[in-house]
Amino acid sequence: MSRFDLDALTWDEKPRRVELAKTVVKNIVPYINNTQKILEFGCGTGLVGLNIAPFVNELIGIDTSKEMVKKFNEKANKLNLNAKAYQKDTFEIDEKFDVVVSSMTLHHIKDINKLSKKLYEITDICFLADLEKEDGSFHTRGNGDVYHFGFSLEELEEYFNDWEIEYKTIHKIKKHKDFPVFLAILRKN
Numbered sequence: 001m002s003r004f005d006l007d008a009l010t011w012d013e014k015p016r017r018v019e020l021a022k023t024v025v026k027n028i029v030p031y032i033n034n035t036q037k038i039l040e041f042g043c044g045t046g047l048v049g050l051n052i053a054p055f056v057n058e059l060i061g062i063d064t065s066k067e068m069v070k071k072f073n074e075k076a077n078k079l080n081l082n083a084k085a086y087q088k089d090t091f092e093i094d095e096k097f098d099v100v101v102s103s104m105t106l107h108h109i110k111d112i113n114k115l116s117k118k119l120y121e122i123t124d125i126c127f128l129a130d131l132e133k134e135d136g137s138f139h140t141r142g143n144g145d146v147y148h149f150g151f152s153l154e155e156l157e158e159y160f161n162d163w164e165i166e167y168k169t170i171h172k173i174k175k176h177k178d179f180p181v182f183l184a185i186l187r188k189n
């Protein structure tokens with residue numbers, strides 16, 4: 001059982017996660033419409049995806065954690081949304097999507113060059129929210145599954161060099177200090 005399987009049970013209880021997800025959704029909604037099929041990778045319990053689902057034709061979530069996927073689908077069914085999650089790694093996706101979104105998952109993915117290529121194969125536009133460069137103190141329970149201490153625009157430009165990037169700070173997560181969160185909008189060059 002992964003750390004995220006255990007976290008899934010109480011994931012939605014942290015107000016700071018709900019707040020961040022609301023801000024991410026608010027910043028993505030102006031760009032999407034009800035004809036689109038959207039993929040969210042690292043969907044977790046659906047804090048972002050299930051709030052985007054009402055604005056689009058179909059929302060598919062994927063996550064490597066079985067328990068996160070279970071929570072997502074329980075909530076989607078209760079809300080009667082056209083949204084479904086699957087237990088899958090992002091690198092297993094071959095289907096094409098109108099838009100790909102993700103929040104707070106990038107720093108858990110080791111090979112961002114490989115991710116950049118995968119996303120290029122499956123979509124034309126991505127919305128990626130994650131921590132800006134941090135000092136390694138964000139994950140107070142340890143950095144076991146953390147491969148990146150946030151991302152600067154310069155780093156993203158190197159990883160996503162086939163994409164045009166718009167990068168803006170949209171939020172600050174308040175913990176022992178403030179951790180700024182960016183939204184990067186990636187469009188194919």
Ligand SMILES: C[S@@+](CC[C@H](N)C(=O)[O-])C[C@H]1O[C@@H](n2cnc3c(N)ncnc32)[C@H](O)[C@@H]1O
Pocket residue numbers: 004017021041042043044045046047048062063064065068088089090091102103104105108109
């Ligand atoms: C910090 S959580 C964020 C969850 C959700 N996006 C949110 O904002 O509440 C990161 C999620 O990414 C998932 N994850 C990590 N690596 C993944 C991968 N390679 N493919 C798909 N999901 C992954 C984890 O299981 C976890 O649910």
